[in-house]
Amino acid sequence: MLPASQFRGPLRVAIVGSGPSGFYAAEALLRSGTPVEVTVIDRLPSPHGLVRAGVAPDHPKLKQATLVFERIAQLDGFRFFGNIEVGRTIGIDDIRQTHHCIILAYGASEDQQLGIPGENLFNSHSAREFVGWYNGHPDYRDRQFDLSGDVALIIGQGNVALDVARILSKPIDALRTTDIASHAIEVLAESRLREIYIVGRRGPAQTKFTSPELREFSALPGCRATVMSKDLELNEASVVEASDRMSRTIAKNLEILAGFDHVAGSSGGKRCHFRFFLAPQAVLGEERVQGVRFAKTALSGPPFDQRAVVTDDICNLACQFVLRSVGYRGVAIEGLPFEPCRGLVPHVDGRVVDLGGRQVPGLYAVGWIKRGPTGIIGTNRADSVATVQTLLSDSDGLSAEPKAGADGLWQLMLKRRARTTTFADWRRIDRVEIERGEGLGKPREKFTRVEEMLNFCNAADE
Structure with a gap:
């Protein structure tokens, strides 16, 4: 059990990235005993990161990690927003307005x-x-x-x-x-x-x-x-x-x-x-x-x-x-410190620091953007738990003012007329992909374009 925070919350945390490190960070927060609400944000309409798009198709057992992610998504206080690209659709400052702190879990998306x-x-x-x-x-x-x-x-x-x-x-x-x-x-x-x-x-x-x-x-x-x-x-x-x-x-x-x-x-x-x-x-x-x-x-x-x-x-x-x-390397997001030589966000014990070594309040890192592209899927759990422990130990010093959290971010997306997907949307996508695969003798037939996913979600809402 992680140490209970003295923060009288709820502590509203945004996690940028919905791969293994992002889900494990969400789990550690939501099981910490601290009043927490978590908003997981992803650039794609679908979650699961490299488990969905990086694990080899002939290694289906490795994809069973998604069953764990689905259980984490059932925890009270979990929200998922997809089709939001941080640095383009919204900025880091936008997330700061609606959340007390941010965990960066967006991995390494470029090649060495x-x-x-x-x-x-x-x-x-x-x-x-x-x-x-x-x-x-x-x-x-x-x-x-x-x-x-x-x-x-x-x-x-x-x-x-x-x-x-x-x-x-x-x-x-x-x-x-x-x-x-x-x-x-x-x-x-x-x-x-x-x-x-x-x-x-x-x-x-x-x-x-x-x-x-x-x-x-x-x-x-x-x-x-x-x-x-x-x-x-x-x-x-x-x-x-x-x-x-x-x-x-x-x-x-x-x-x-x-x-x-x-x-x-x-x-x-x-x-x-x-x-x-x-x-x-x-x-x-x-x-x-x-x-x-x-x-x-x-x-x-x-x-x-x-x-x-x-x-x-x-x-x-x-x-x-x-x-x-x-090998892979991370990419910079506007408004965040970044080490271009290593392709990482600089940190000390998961706390993001600027290039002068000074802590950036309310910013934390997990996974590949924190430590580089090393380890297997399970490696990310201990890494995420360690950063969450650090975050919770800092929570007394985080802003005590109320934050709107996921609801505030949703309203911001509505104002910007950005089509944001939810976990309910993902479940519909997941179900239809499996149905499409059945006709081909496959576990699933994926949507391979963002427009296809969004159009399907829009049709399902009508």
């Missing part, structure tokens, strides 16, 4: 760049674009991906890289029964890709894969995973890393990789090649992707802090499709 020549050539994309596209995110609905070549190359070795490699590798019939967007199925069904490379700067002991996701490549139907034997030879520091009892994932991943094919010969089907010690130097091509130039690397430094040092040994890999999966 490689910073190399050619990375913006035609058919070179960020993995985020591709993931959003096949998951039906409205921002990426109209992206174009040309899968007519033979070879795809994925730069990066985290779970997102595994997700996109798996989607490119799986038989199309194995995807048809997922909640993947229909427009993606149409394109993937025509894919001619046969070779998928998953490439990293460092070695196999330094990957960010989780073992269950990596193990799936041991038995992908119609696809064989390969690794070069010499890449599995560990230096002394990597041996120490693999032997550490607190880092058992490393040893598990090495065992899985060792079970992949060590011969890159023809298999008669698709192949996923795991390659290490290669640092991208340029995406090659005149108008479109034709390959990637790499510099071979060597590891340097102590265990758990090894760096990939570029050598003079250069090699090219031919490909026609590139996905960059090297």
